[in-house]
Amino acid sequence: MAPVEEAFLVELDRRLAGADAELAALYPGDRGVRQPVHTVYVPADRFHAGTVGEWAQGAKEALERNAGSGSELAEALELPTGLSDELFERVLAKLEREPIEDLRIDFEDGYGTRPDEDDAAISAARAVADLVKTGEVPPYYGLRIKSLEAPTRRRGVRTLDLFVGELARAEALTDGFVITLAKVTSVEQIEAMVVVLDAIEEAHGIPAGALKFEIQVETPQAILGPNGTTPLGRMIKAGAGRVTGLHYGTYDYSASLGIAAAYQSMEHPVADHAKDTMQLAAAGTGVFVCDGSTNVLPIGEREDVHAAWRLHLRLVRRSLARGIYQGWDMHPAQLPTRYVATYLFYRESLDSAAKRLRAYVNGGDSGYLDEPATAAALATYILRGLDCGATAQSELDTLIGIDTPTLAKLARRPLRA
Known part of the structure; x- marks a missing residue:
């Protein structure tokens, strides 16, 4: 049998050239940057330059009050294999060195609607600039703005413009800066967000394409469009290289599907379906997938703290086993279990x-x-x-x-x- 001629192979390359180029453009693979293990949300009115230190101190105090050693923590968490002194010391060292890997100043649900949002945006941005200048800013940092839905559109854009403008004037914008866009419902909103970022970059002398954002997946419309397909892949494409993450919103999404409050959870079947869809859409694109949070906080009596820690540990480990390497933390006392769960995962195998x-x-x-x-x-x-x-x-x-x-x-x- 005669070998395939070179001319035939050249024609084959020509036929597939378009598909090859599209594959390379849409699925470039790993971006070559570290993914944070969590995102910490702090309401804008509670954020200041000392917030990171306060969270670290709060985490350490929670350990001192409720589990002062590795053996006590292992008992509280009901870890069958215990917790080595080495791992416990690693967690303590992490709380000293880098308690927060990704910080998000919240102007959305955690802040609400207030008449003084302009002042809060400027004040928070100046506090971030101070952290950048002193080298105390977490590896990733930024803000969550209100959605581009009609009722909140102008407020969200104004807050973003004020915040970024302050950082730009202070020369405090770094590669770690990221924006979270809440309650996305359409591809058109992503296209509009790109237009917004183009305008803000031009207005403040920021290099084109420098501003990046995450899509918060917390509406049914983000998972399934009216045509019966998921729009997430098209959203990532519409982001024109600016989309860095898909963040799952546990409670908004669950509530929008009619799940009773007592059953809303990161491990509810509707949550798993949404996150499976997110993982499929993000695979090969370089876009990170982030799980949501638990609203059961480790506060109160010692027994209540231990129970909340056990739940948080289990949920974090569950996400890691499912290939979702990032989640939200909403309280300083969640940091110990975030790092215990994460460190156990990366050390046990x-x-x-x-x-x-x-x-x-x-x-x-x-x-x-x-x-x-x-x-x-x-x-x-x-x-x-x-x-x-x-x-x-x-x-x-x-x-x-x-x-x-x-x-x-x-x-x-x-x-x-």
Whole structure:
């Protein structure tokens, strides 16, 4: 049989050129940036330059009052394998070093409708600028604005313009700045948001395309359009490279589907369906998916705190196991369980993942037949643990013997300068 001629292959390339280009544009893969393990929401009227420190102190005080050691915390959380002193110390160190990975100043539901929102926007932006200048700002930070629905559209845009303008004048806009757009109901709103950001960048002398935003998925219309398809993929495309995340809104979404308040939860079937859809839409795009929150806060009597901690720990671990690596935290006392759950997740399979990856790279028998896609997942798991502080590079040097750039290459994560 004669081999396929070169001319035939050239024609095949021509036929598929458009599809190849569209695939590369719409599904570029990992953006090469760290995903925060959580987003902390603080109402705008309660935010000031000392907020991050107050949250760290609140988290440490919650531990001191309700579980002063690793063994006490393990007992409170009913961890069958206990909690090592090393992991407990890692959590304490995290609360000292970087208690909040992603901070969102809330001008939406957490703030409400007030006559003084202009003043609050300017004051909050100036406090953020102070944190940027002193190097105390979290890796990611920003604000949540009111939706682009007709009743709140002008208020949301004005607050965003005032806030960004203050940061621009203070030269306090960094790559970590992100905007959350609430209650999105249509692709047209995403297109409008791009127009808004274009105008704000031009007005304040900000480089074109610098401002990024997250889509808050908390309405039925964001999951299923009137034509029977999900608009999320089209929303990401309409964002023109500005969309960085899809954030699930637990309670607005559940309520809009008629779920009774007592049953509204991150683990309700309607929540799982929404988040499954979000994961499918975001896969391969470089857009992060973020889970919602629990409204059961660890406050009150010791027994109540322990019960709320156990719920939070379980929900965080559930999200991680489902491949959703970020969620919301609404109270300082949720930080300990956020980091305990996250660190347990990234450490409990570390030895196995390292063994498999070492065998994949160097050749050897790990007991698994791992393909490139699985090797990428193993490397991503290890890098995520390194990003949040669950593991240290020195451990990886011993366990795997490869450096971070090599891990990033295996994870298909582009290196950033």
